[in-house]
Amino acid sequence: MNRYLLLRYSLAACLVPSLSVLCVHTDAQPPTATLQGASTPSETTEIPTAQLLQPEELVQLLRSSREEKPLILQVGSHVLYAEAHISGSEYAGAGGQDTGLQALRDRVKGLERNRFLVIYCGCCAWNKCPNIRPAYRELQTLGFTHVRVLYLANNLGTDWVDQGYPVTKGR
Amino acid sequence: MLRIVHRRISKRRILLLTVFLAAGNLVAKTEPPAPGAYRMAPGFSRIDLNHQQVRLADYRGKVVLLNFWATWCVPCLTEMPRFVAWQQEYGGHGLQVIGISMDDEEQPVRILYQKYRLNYPVVMGDEKIGEMYGGILGLPVTFLIDRSGKIRFKYEGDTDIKTIESQMRGLLPD
Numbered sequence: 001m002n003r004y005l006l007l008r009y010s011l012a013a014c015l016v017p018s019l020s021v022l023c024v025h026t027d028a029q030p031p032t033a034t035l036q037g038a039s040t041p042s043e044t045t046e047i048p049t050a051q052l053l054q055p056e057e058l059v060q061l062l063r064s065s066r067e068e069k070p071l072i073l074q075v076g077s078h079v080l081y082a083e084a085h086i087s088g089s090e091y092a093g094a095g096g097q098d099t100g101l102q103a104l105r106d107r108v109k110g111l112e113r114n115r116f117l118v119i120y121c122g123c124c125a126w127n128k129c130p131n132i133r134p135a136y137r138e139l140q141t142l143g144f145t146h147v148r149v150l151y152l153a154n155n156l157g158t159d160w161v162d163q164g165y166p167v168t169k170g171r
Numbered sequence: 172m173l174r175i176v177h178r179r180i181s182k183r184r185i186l187l188l189t190v191f192l193a194a195g196n197l198v199a200k201t202e203p204p205a206p207g208a209y210r211m212a213p214g215f216s217r218i219d220l221n222h223q224q225v226r227l228a229d230y231r232g233k234v235v236l237l238n239f240w241a242t243w244c245v246p247c248l249t250e251m252p253r254f255v256a257w258q259q260e261y262g263g264h265g266l267q268v269i270g271i272s273m274d275d276e277e278q279p280v281r282i283l284y285q286k287y288r289l290n291y292p293v294v295m296g297d298e299k300i301g302e303m304y305g306g307i308l309g310l311p312v313t314f315l316i317d318r319s320g321k322i323r324f325k326y327e328g329d330t331d332i333k334t335i336e337s338q339m340r341g342l343l344p345d
Contacts, residue, residue, distance in 0.1 A: 077241065078275045082298035084308055094275070096243050124310050125328055128245045154328060155309020169298070 046133045053118060053148040059165050062088070068116050070148070075104060075135035076121035078171065084156065086120065087166035095121065095135030104138055116146045122156030209321040212237070212314065213303040217294035220277075220284055225269065225292045228320075233267045234342045235316040236335075237304075239296060240270060242279040244310040246329040251287050253332050257339070258291045265318070265343050271296040273307060317342050 053061075061067050072089035074081050081091045093103025108117070117139060121131040132149060139147045152159040161167050212235070216226040227235065238254060240247035251270075258268045270293035272280045277295055284293055301307035304314065315324040315338060324338050 077243075077273060079273045079297055079301065080308060080310075083301045083306055094243065122309060123241070124244050124246060128329070130243045130245065157306055157308025158327075161306065161308055169302075 047136050047149050051136075051147060051149055052151040054151055055159055055163065055165060058086075058118060058150055062166070070116040070118040071111070072118045072120070073104070073107065073135075074121065075100065075119050076123040076129070076131045080123055080156065082169065082171045084161050084167045084169055086150075086156075086160065087168045089120070091171070092119075092135075094131050095119075095133070095138065096130035100131070101134060101138050104135055105142065108139065108142065108144065111144075113143045114145050116148075117144055118148050118150055120150035120152060120156070122150075122152040122160065124155055126151065126153050209317075209323055211320050212316045212322050213300075215300055215303065217300075219292040219294045220281055221292070223292065225294050227269070227316075230267045230269075231320050232318050233265050234318055234339060235314075236266065236268045236339060237314040237316060238268065238270050239273055239301070239304070239307045239310060239312040241273045241310050242283045243274070247311040248283075248287075249329075250311060250313075250332060251289070253336075255288065255290055257336065261339070261343060266339065267291070270294070271300060273297075273301065273310060315339055315342060318344070 058072075061070070072086055073092040074085050074089050075092050075095040077094060078091055085091070090107070092107045093100030095101060095104065108115075111117075119132065119135050119139070121129050121135075123129060123131060126132075136147065136149055212227060214227050216224065216228075219225045227237075236254065236257070238247075238250070240251065242248075254268045254270075257266060268291035270289065270291060272293055273296045274280050280293065280295065283289075296307070304312070309327065311326075311328070311330075313326040313330070313335065314322050315326075315335070317323045323342060324335075326335055
């Protein structure tokens with residue numbers, strides 16, 4: 001092996017672990033384990049893919065002055081909603097509970113059935129969320145025809161707040 | 172041009188550079204984080220489901236596994252039997268599990284507490300305690316707090332339970 005190649009390999013062999021070590025140790029925060037269990041939208045069976053809304057799509061929609069503005073409803077935990085929710089959204093009850101579904105029915109009562117609704121939860125990984133599917137089904141049952149579901153693969157923190165999208169605190 | 176470069180770089184220089192960079196790696200890998208690099212776990216004091224006062228500061232000297240969970244959170248319920256087992260197994264060796272339920276209401280938490288036979292204190296959480304811990308915006312979230320009260324590890328979402336156990340055991344006294 002000639003010297004030039006030897007030098008290149010030596011540098012590569014040393015720099016790669018050096019950089020990886022730097023990545024780990026320059027952050028004073030405790031290491032955070034990788035999220036698991038997040039599915040892709042195509043893996044969802046109960047909510048049609050066409051009804052899913054990606055976070056960036058919702059951001060664009062909210063920024064646009066031309067698009068119809070949806071009524072955004074959080075259908076998960078009230079405590080998590082109080083910590084942070086999508087600006088402009090309302091709490092509408094946990095979809096996984098009867099009381100929550102009743103709260104959702106109460107909130108949408110009197111709305112036009114073609115009203116543009118966006119629902120979201122983000123309490124945990126998408127494929128393990130207990131709230132979003134019952135809430136979607138409920139709105140379908142009630143006859144709402146323009147419902148989009150915000151696809152939060154991991155949770156609201158990772159997929160919305162950490163992205164710098166607009167959030168509000170409080171109940 | 173390359174030949175000229177080759178000649179200028181002696182074998183000795185290559186060797187020295189390699190040793191220098193390798194030594195740097197070794198130092199970086201073995202060097203412990205600077206003192207104070209880990210932040211102190213925010214203190215709290217709450218009444219648990221058994222009406223007992225739970226103050227985090229009272230557990231200084233123990234390794235605390237602080238678990239944010241909720242009854243509707245499927246991955247949380249998967250982890251909890253392990254936490255019960257660890258409290259049983261490692262409790263005498265300096266581990267203390269504390270659960271913080273982020274449920275909106277206490278009643279389902281009480282039911283689950285009995286059903287899962289939780290052997291560690293559980294307190295009701297809220298947005299205030301969530302924000303103290305950097306925002307609990309998805310569950311489960313678990314912190315491993317060392318004996319000096321510093322947060323050493325944070326686990327978000329559906330985490331490999333063996334990783335938590337291994338890192339928890341690493342914090343326990345020998």
